[in-house]
Amino acid sequence: ETGVTQSPTHLIKTRGQQVTLRCSSQSGHNTVSWYQQALGQGPQFIFQYYREEENGRGNFPPRFSGLQFPNYSSELNVNALELDDSALYLCASSLLSGDRSGELFFGEGSRLTVL
Amino acid sequence: QQQVKQSPQSLIVQKGGISIINCAYENTAFDYFPWYQQFPGKGPALLIAIRPDVSEKKEGRFTISFNKSAKQFSLHIMDSQPGDSATYFCAACNNNDMRFGAGTRLTVKP
Numbered sequence: 001e002t003g004v005t006q007s008p009t010h011l012i013k014t015r016g017q018q019v020t021l022r023c024s025s026q027s028g029h030n031t032v033s034w035y036q037q038a039l040g041q042g043p044q045f046i047f048q049y050y051r052e053e054e055n056g057r058g059n060f061p062p063r064f065s066g067l068q069f070p071n072y073s074s075e076l077n078v079n080a081l082e083l084d085d086s087a088l089y090l091c092a093s094s095l096l097s098g099d100r101s102g103e104l105f106f107g108e109g110s111r112l113t114v115l
Numbered sequence: 116q117q118q119v120k121q122s123p124q125s126l127i128v129q130k131g132g133i134s135i136i137n138c139a140y141e142n143t144a145f146d147y148f149p150w151y152q153q154f155p156g157k158g159p160a161l162l163i164a165i166r167p168d169v170s171e172k173k174e175g176r177f178t179i180s181f182n183k184s185a186k187q188f189s190l191h192i193m194d195s196q197p198g199d200s201a202t203y204f205c206a207a208c209n210n211n212d213m214r215f216g217a218g219t220r221l222t223v224k225p
Contacts, residue, residue, distance in 0.1 A: 004158075033213070042121070042204050042215035043159065056212045090158055096210075103149065104213055106158035 004093050004107035012113045018079045021110045023091030025072040031055070032074040033104065034066060035090040043090055049074055050096050078112075086114045118142055119207050121216025128223050134192040136219045138205035141186065145207035148181065150190045151215075153202045162203070163190070195223045 005024045013019050025032055031050045035043035045058035049068035063079040072093070078085055088111050092104035121138045128134045140148075149164035165172045165179045165188065172179045178191040192199055200223050205216040 035215075040218075042217045045212060045214060048212060056210070092158075092213075102147070103161055103164065104208075106151075106160065108156070108158045 004091055004105050006089075006091050006107035006110050008110055009108070010111045010113075012115060013081050014115050015081055015083060017081050017114075018077065019081060019112060021076045021078075021089050021091075021112075023074045023076070023093075023107060025074070025093035026105050029093035029095050029105070030072055031094045031096040032068055032072065033092045033094070034074070034076045035092065036060070037088040037090055037109070039087070046076070055096075081114045083114050086112060088112075118214045119205060119216045121205050121219060123219060124217070125220045126222070128195045128221065130195065130197060130223055130225050132195050132223075134190075134195045134199070134221055134223070136190045136203055136205070136221075137187065138189065138207075138216050139185075139187045140207045140214075142207070142209065142214075143186070144209045145214075147208040147213075148179070148188050149206050149208065149213075150177075150179065151204045151206060153204065153218075159204060192221075195221075197223045197225050199223050 007022050033048040034046040037043040047057040048055045052068045065077045067075045088109040090109045092106045094104045150162045151159035152162045153159040163174050163177045176193045181188040202218045204218050206213050
């Protein structure tokens with residue numbers, strides 16, 4: 001059973017640029033969620049994808065967008081980067097079954113620095 | 116958008132002592148309450164979780180106490196060890212939409 005993998009692990013961008021982060025879900029999971037974790041803070045929910053469609057969104061602007069592919073892998077795209085976007089971006093996969101919440105399995109994250 | 120409040124922000128405990136971290140939530144639709152442990156440079160890892168139909172769950176040295184009417188839950192770490200030193204996050208979840216507390220940095224002194 002493979003875990004959640006994210007790439008790249010670290011990257012540096014300048015303000016105004018665009019970034020794409022990638023995530024491979026744990027085998028058998030059908031749901032991917034993305035979180036932003038600023039230094040010293042708890043993860044903040046960005047959005048969730050289920051069956052290739054957005055299935056919930058936190059308080060993030062539209063320049064944060066995502067995709068989920070048929071193999072359940074996912075991308076997070078951030079346009080027009082701002083300095084405050086500097087954070088650890090975490091991907092978590094899970095198995096959405098009926099209406100019961102379940103365990104999230106996190107990757108180790110992609111650390112984005114915006115200069 | 117903080118829906119889960121966690122305290123204390125930091126905690127120092129002697130080896131062998133009990134570590135207690137508290138959380139309170141607002142949304143009664145939450146149906147799953149996990150605790151995550153995070154080491155520096157790593158993603159959060161599930162430690163223990165509870166659903167609102169029980170008031171307590173114990174796994175080894177870790178216990179969750181849950182008070183549905185007060186909308187509060189807590190993590191107790193018995194016989195705390197230096198290897199438990201990490202940041203702990205409580206969370207509350209509804210339909211896989213998980214909201215985290217701000218975290219507690221636990222230091223266990225030898």
